[in-house]
Amino acid sequence: MRTKPADQSSLLATILLQLRGQHATSRSTLAKVTHLSPSTVGIYVDHLIALGYVIEGGLEQGKMGRPQRRLSLVQNAGWFAGVEFNAERIQAVRVDFAGKKDLSIHRPLPPEANTRMVLDEIKQAVVELSQSAPGKLLSMGVGVPGLVNPTTGVAMLYSFIPDWRDVPLVADLRQDFPVHVTMENNLRAVALAERWFGGGREMDDYVILGPRRGLGIAIMKNGQLVHGSHLAAGEIGRWPWPLSGNEKELHDVLTAPAVWRRLSGAGPQAPLPPDLWSTLQLYAGSTGPEWKKVIADYARVMSLLHLILDSKAYFLHGPLTVLGERFCQEITQQVLQLTPVLRGMPPEILPSTLGDEAGALGAASLAMEAWTPESGTIR
CATH class of the missing domain: 1.10.10.10 (Winged helix-like DNA-binding domain superfamily/Winged helix DNA-binding domain)
Structure with a gap:
């Protein structure tokens, strides 16, 4: 040919x-x-x-x-590694050649974790994935928090690891793993997880809502991830809040830890519970004034996002998913009261079913999409 x-x-x-x-x-x-x-x-x-x-x-x-x-x-023709991390833990998954997850690893990070420690833990997680793996490692994807440059393979900034600045992550990993390594912002990786493993299988237009320790969104438009000219598309956590002033940012009031503090009445400096997911689940049936305030704040954010993006679906990720469908439905109801023009096109907000593995699954999806076989001689 x-x-x-x-x-x-x-x-x-x-x-x-x-x-x-x-x-x-x-x-x-x-x-x-x-x-x-x-x-x-x-x-x-x-x-x-x-x-x-x-x-x-x-x-x-x-x-x-x-x-x-x-x-x-052929399932055992090789495998893909997906790794995603934040300041508290590293999550890694192994996906076989047919696209089925067959191993998941969780590695906690100490509070004093620095860049070198994170890199070493990522490498150890991949080594652990390789044990009893089907075939050889073909490609690796990494979901990275904060600002990243997927083209250069450099992780530029993550506020919750103090020395995480301009880390040549891809080059560093390739020294130990001589395969194709690709990386992406972790929420954009989550968007790929929804395409391969979640509710976005039949969609090419949706948004990931990521209220975790930080707050951001990832935008899938016409089947393509939106990065922005400065690689900062989706950083809504930096919005001033309330919108009438700039005393706070959205990060301060609507991340998962912030919502727990609001619902529990804990002070702004209160230490987080060991398992934020399980603790938040205790508030899934809340009806009090603070619950309504959280709903109202989220409704205002969703009104603005839906007027700008008009996406088919908004997948909620992170610990707030344990608040259930009721949380999402009440936000939608409040959106329609707040913004009557949206009554004919209400946002569809869905709690993701992928859990805390979503970022690692997305990173493995990144690896699958980036890998190409050697063509050899095709006649």
């Missing part, structure tokens, strides 16, 4: 992604979703079978026509 090797590798990767995402399950459905000719698809599928990445098995009957042989991925 006359196609350049790089283009051939890209086409092979595209076919694997379509099979992994179950968007295609046979040669004919691959031809439809990739807009390639059946003969071209056949050549590439045969090559992937020869490489040991794809198998062709039993028949499946479509709505029309003759039964087609089903294509599936």
